[in-house]
Amino acid sequence: MVRTPCCKAELGLKKGAWTPEEDQKLICYLNRHGEGGWRTLPEKAGLKRCGKSCRLRWANYLRPDIKRGEFTEDEERSIISLHALHGNKWSAIARGLPGRTDNEIKNYWNTHIKKRLIRKGVDPVTQNSLISGRGKSENPPGFPQKQKVIQTITSDDDLDDEKVNNNNKKSGVSSARFLNRVANRFGKIINHSVLSGIIGSGGPLTTTTTSTTSVTVDSESDKSTSSSFTPTSNLLCQMPVHDNGNVTSSSSTFSDSSVNDPLLMYCDNKDNMGFSRFLSDEDFMMLEESSIENTEFMKELTRFLEEDENDVVDEVTPVYEYQDIFQEIDHYFA
DNA sequence: AAACTAGTCAACCGCTAGTCA
């Protein structure tokens, strides 16, 4: 197939920075006729630009819904989380940050975040530790350094490396880490309501002062699922309390106040049982109906929680005392 | 004050996927 050039090779097509007059022409035309027809637009709008250039100018700078100015801390955290999930899929990342363009995010990543990663000893491409021996042993198969990186970078930026490292060690199975792991591991395949439900239930774990709110489960399809679905937390909250009806929290990992948390109870269980064991048939059917991947999700989550269970924790704080930390995450899904 | 360097970011380029005749 012979590809025709994007722009006619005629002389006179302008390149480089746009003038206010050109911007005005483009805005006027698009306000009147709407987007589309980029190839013929320049001629109709009286611009000596190629259509591609017009589209880019509009998409990146002239669109009325574009947010300008510096990135907020939350936006930065979102970028990092989404980048961990999508890699250099800037458009996908941009979808998670309303008002920001892929180009802007890409630039911000390359000029700010990437440098910070390197400064903190993290490979910006693989997001593995650049410091030998720091990455491998800490991460279970299929769950690489990335998640820790997210936490490291999204923690207080001014923390020195030592402090950051200490936090990583200390936080152990923090709530944010747990959520990061779950979100990034399953974000692509599960009904976001499921995750929100888990978030809503508080999760099994602990949190620290430097925890992030950056967990961002993505993809439009994830958001499109039914509102009638009962979140996992609700289902779990309805489930019977352990086999013998006694709820105990024998593990030193969890605080006493954790006993009412279904996921915690699950984690506390040493029998390696799956999630389905905690659900009534009806509830489980609801789960299955709500997401095609739910069964697989539950298996994975089961395995996942087992991994977390093996982690060492120095400090314990009941998760549901930090509900507000997760509200933003839920808000993201709203 | 001039030259140089580094950082930033708007814009461009090349490519691909999707659509339609």
Added chain:
DNA sequence: GTGACTAGCGGTTGACTAGTT
């Protein structure tokens, strides 16, 4: 099925600015 065309994406470039020597 094929080819032309369009829109969009990600990587790269280069102009501009600020800081340093």
